Amino acid sequence: MGFGFDAKTNDFKIINFVSMYDPTFESYSFQDVEDVVYQKEVYSLSTDSWRKVDGPQCFIFEDQRDTMTYTTGMSSWLAYVDYISQRDLFVLSFDMSDEVFLKTLLPDNVIGVALYVLNESIAMVAEREVEGQTLVFYHDIWLLLKVGVKDSWAKLFTIEPFADDVCRPLGFWKNDTMFWIKNGGQLVLYDPSTKQITYLQIHGDGDNMQLVIYMETLVSVKGGNEFEE
Template identity: 60%
Template structure:
């Protein structure tokens, strides 16, 4: 392989290497100094990242191992919905109840985890970096006393969250990073506000699932609404209703996890069974994947060589 690489133009070697998974590239850094320099070069890392975005999108599922009760993540093929790898969450020196660990989201193969602090983690390279606490005051739009509820979405340069004004009125709060302005979108009328609302992304648009209970609180129904234009209340449109889901106990909520191909929705059933829901046929197809409904989370993910150590470096605290 090394002799062949010496005989090939560097551009061709790069075109071959960008097709390889991260685990192989990490091994190949030891082949020779020139390959180490190539694979760790920022231009190559960017090429590999762009290549993976086009052909190698995956899903990252956080759940809990039934035997050890440790929290684990599984990478799932976006094309086949088959689990390819399962490994534990990184040792973050938490020292507290791990049920509070929350997957905020993933961008360029880096995953943000949060409990009482935030950690950036690259599951492919096993690198972690504790995010220092900001000394800046909490940013809220002028004129509002706002509480952010849960994680947000990032679409086309705009981050959005569900937020409460004065702990009563629920709305979508969006921050346009290019114009550096906040936008408020009131929720559609005639929707249930019982708590547990979730934000999703469908075709680069915001979707909210509104849960509501029926039949003496033993079943859950979800109304799925799509926002066509941020900031415009009248641009909400109702897509479909999904359910009912039988709620076995008060720990964990069955329901939607996110969207897949052709607007089908990934859902979790009351027993932790993952399934696909087709809104056009209203058919539910079980997958060969199970999880702990109490801690289940699903985000879009791709493997990357992007390092969490680049940029401003800092030392971890002594208590880690």
């Protein structure tokens, strides 16, 4: 579910969410939540071991592509409590150093659809339907200034519907510009200050394309028997 760095102990860690149920359980639909056991685990590269950590009972969107993000020392996901309705969204964050979960409620009447990183902070894309305009959605961009504090959300700008139907955002680039994937799989760059769309010569599977942030100073990750082999 998440991979990050613990600066306090100079350690790399993985956070995993586990759902366990009896093999005779007829349907993995979570409709009978009392029949499912949930736990959260963290893996430490330095000790090559897993251990359980306490955390709230909640669900993460099955499509992790745009609902998970990583800022310095913190993994975050869009989560919800009710599996059936998938409503009452919030941001669930895991502090890699303190190994604690933090919950941040969304602004009132806001439906978040994706999380990204903007200037080392959590940025959320929220979808909003305008009355009288069928199937026309506006996207509001929010920035979370402090994890765990609902009132620290700040609305940055609103993106009006694209004329040629760009289907979903991929992430941020420089100066708040955003990558979007157009229906048909073409990548475009959108500048919210000028509302200009730049068509890039990159095409792919729109459902599977994603933007990955990398560091040029990546170190060699080595530990455990499997890595040595």
